[in-house]
Amino acid sequence: MKKRIAGRFTVILFVIGFMSATQYNTVNTDDSRDYRDTWEIRQQLSREKQVHSELLSEIGLLDDTLAKYSDKATQDPQAVLKETVEDLRRSAGLSQITGPGIELEVSPSLEAVALGSEITEIPPDLLIRLVNEINRFDGIELAIAGERVINTTAIRDINGYTTVNTDPISTPPLTIAITSKSMEEARKLYSYLSASTIHEDFYIDDLTIAISEPQEQLTLPAFDEKIQMGYLEAGEGE
Template sequence: MQKKVFSRFTIILFIIGLMTAIQYNTVNEPNSRDTRDVWEIRQELSREKQLHSELLSEIGVLDETLLKYEAASVDSPEQVLQSTVKELKEQAGLTQISGPGIEVQIAPSLEAVAVGQNIEEIPPNLLIRFVNEVNRFKGLSLSIAGNRIVNTTAIRDINGETTVNTEPVGRPPFSIKIIAGTLEEIERVYNFLLASPLLDDFYVENLSVKVTEPERDLEVEAYEEQLNFEYLEAAEGE
């Protein structure tokens, strides 16, 4: 009888120990192993630091605007409001802007012209890729063939024509203007484009790309269409 009880007690202890061991392994072992090397982890850390810096910069701008309102709440609140509206229009691309910039000139390649190949319009997906590559740099202002690029810009094929903001780009040649906040920033964009493999994709489409050297004062056109506020709603005050 005692032997039978002892056997049962041993089995119960074994089951408890097994369950404890399984639970311990489940808690201490991650579901997936991180296989990234040191370089990849450093890149991810660099991106997070850059994002953190951008957020701090945006917070600083908002704090500065709030201090302006508080300082001018008695004397000239209208003037501060007008200044803020002007800044917002500039950020939205609704005003003409000038500053340090470069011009990317798109033209038919010399080889295509020499052999008499028919030069087609630039594919929309190639323009989209170009804009996405350039927008890795923050705070830039762009225009394509005189059409300002804003947050609502659509680059697409409409009835066989490549359009920007529903306006046809037309066959090359045309230019893309890029403006940055400082000369140092536009020089980084300039060097990035010179080394970018994306330029080879233009050559495949029988197009040549010439990136002009940075200028101190380049002008980018304003967005001329009406912005769509269909899906915007006014924020309710607390």
């Protein structure tokens, strides 16, 4: 009799243990569903659409160049070549450029001046953050304290000095000039930077940013240094 009761008790415990294990596995099963909210998905979609738009713009520019060659090459090939070279120089930042834009005046904060705090250069990481904020807009060209910023420009600390294109920039106040594709884009950039949290980051370093009203004509200097092409190699027979 005791053996029968013990056997039944063992079976009951086995069933309870099996059910507990099944429930534990069910609760701990990985759920691979995407829990991102709608806003995150919209942001990702917006970034993908922006990349697609940039690619279409580049394709359009290449099509225009090919059309110029097709229409004018037989008439004046040298003129077409010169025009193409000038377009490339302008795109690379090697030519002076004039267009609609805004100016940023970076100055010591009033509190720093009143307290007699030492005014130092803008930290490189802070300046890079500002440039990244500006480059959120397409077709932007800029110059920092007279130094034209291009794709190969490096902003870094060299021997304790903040440099742009290896040239030390002055301590504030200094001017950052920005041009855009149109007055409409210049106004959008003005509104965006006016509301940006980058002002708070600069204020922590005792600096303020004053933004000028959009201007119809703003001139940026050409990049006047040698472009480093150490990673480019000519193939055999070239």
